[in-house]
Amino acid sequence: MKRIKALIIDDEQGNCENLEALLARYCPQIDVLESINHIAPAVESIITYKPHLIFLDIELAEGTGFDLLEMLPDKNFEVIFVTAFDRYALKAIKFCALDYILKPVNISELIKAVKRFEERQSEKNNSQKVQLLLENLNAPNKRIALPLSDKMEFVLVDRILRCKSDGNYTHVYLTTGEKYMVCKSMKEFDELLTDYDFLRVHQSHLINLNEVKSYVRSDGGYISMSDGASVSISRQRREMVIEKLKGI
Numbered sequence: 001m002k003r004i005k006a007l008i009i010d011d012e013q014g015n016c017e018n019l020e021a022l023l024a025r026y027c028p029q030i031d032v033l034e035s036i037n038h039i040a041p042a043v044e045s046i047i048t049y050k051p052h053l054i055f056l057d058i059e060l061a062e063g064t065g066f067d068l069l070e071m072l073p074d075k076n077f078e079v080i081f082v083t084a085f086d087r088y089a090l091k092a093i094k095f096c097a098l099d100y101i102l103k104p105v106n107i108s109e110l111i112k113a114v115k116r117f118e119e120r121q122s123e124k125n126n127s128q129k130v131q132l133l134l135e136n137l138n139a140p141n142k143r144i145a146l147p148l149s150d151k152m153e154f155v156l157v158d159r160i161l162r163c164k165s166d167g168n169y170t171h172v173y174l175t176t177g178e179k180y181m182v183c184k185s186m187k188e189f190d191e192l193l194t195d196y197d198f199l200r201v202h203q204s205h206l207i208n209l210n211e212v213k214s215y216v217r218s219d220g221g222y223i224s225m226s227d228g229a230s231v232s233i234s235r236q237r238r239e240m241v242i243e244k245l246k247g248i
Contacts (some may be wrong), residue, residue: 004118005049008035009042009068010057010082010222010242019055019082019105026107027114037061039068051077053117058083066137075130078120080113094192097145097152098132125152144192147183157196161227163206173227175211199242204236209248 006023008016016035023030033049036042039062046054056065056079065081081093083098093100099113129145132154136142144160146153155174163188164171172180172189190200197209201223211226220236223231223245233241 002029002118002121004030004053005051005113006030006053007042007045007049007051008055009037009060009065010035010055011037011059011061012057013037015057015082015103019110020051022105022107022110023114027110029118030114032230039063039071042068043071046072046077047074051082052121053078055080055082058086058089061084066134069130070134075127077125077130078117079130080117085141086240091192091195092133092136094188095136095144095148096129098129098133128152128154142196146180148180148181157193158208158210160193160198161208161211162225162229162231163198166203167191168240173229175226177227199241199244201237202232205231208230209244212245212248214240215245 008019010016010019013035020032020035023032027040030053033051034045036045039060054077056068058065058081064153069075069079079098081098082105083100084103090100094146101109101113114245118239129152132143132145132159142157143154144157146155159174159176161173161175161185163173166181168185170182170184170186171190172182186204186206189206190198193206198206199209200206207223207225213224213226216222216224221233223233225231
């Protein structure tokens with residue numbers, strides 16, 4: 001079993017002790033090198049130990065987990081955020097294909113998160129994902145991490161023209177003409193992009209409203225996109241879609 005060097009960073013010592021106990025019992029492949037309650041010593045420990053994995057709380061007494069990450073010159077590690085629910089923060093984390101566990105820590109979710117980390121061990125873009133998260137927090141034009149079968153692609157959200165469902169995968173079409181088959185479901189894309197002028201017009205189709213060319217009433221009604229594609233509208237969503245299109 002490959003050993004995983006890890007740090008726990010949480011300003012509440014009880015949370016650190018609880019997580020450390022759970023990892024020792026249910027994820028014995030993880031060696032917790034240290035649990036840290038403050039940002040400054042946490043930065044020093046990360047530089048010293050060079051961990052594979054950090055369990056990081058978002059809300060810390062002296063700032064946030066994001067502030068801590070900003071202080072690090074190198075980010076060659078993976079992060080699993082351990083946090084109370086925060087919709088904005090969780091969406092930012094998902095955008096970058098990073099992982100999180102909600103407090104109080106559920107054993108099953110902890111095991112799954114560690115397993116996902118192990119499955120990503122061969123990836124060489126951990127630092128890119130963490131850096132992308134930090135950039136996205138304040139950037140008006142955000143980028144999203146697209147997990148492909150052999151790599152992670154990072155693209156600007158406004159360059160996504162439309163998404164088409166294919167089972168547990170999604171075909172993502174860009175305004176540049178590129179197309180990617182991504183290891184994410186349409187439901188995940190819908191949740192991530194709905195705040196960025198994207199609309200689910202069909203069970204299988206999510207479109208960028210800024211790339212709509214026209215709405216055609218014939219043949220049951222469909223949308224013509226800027227790349228020339230015709231996108232069907234489901235009967236159940238037609239009224240909602242038409243009302244939304246009137247506002248663009």
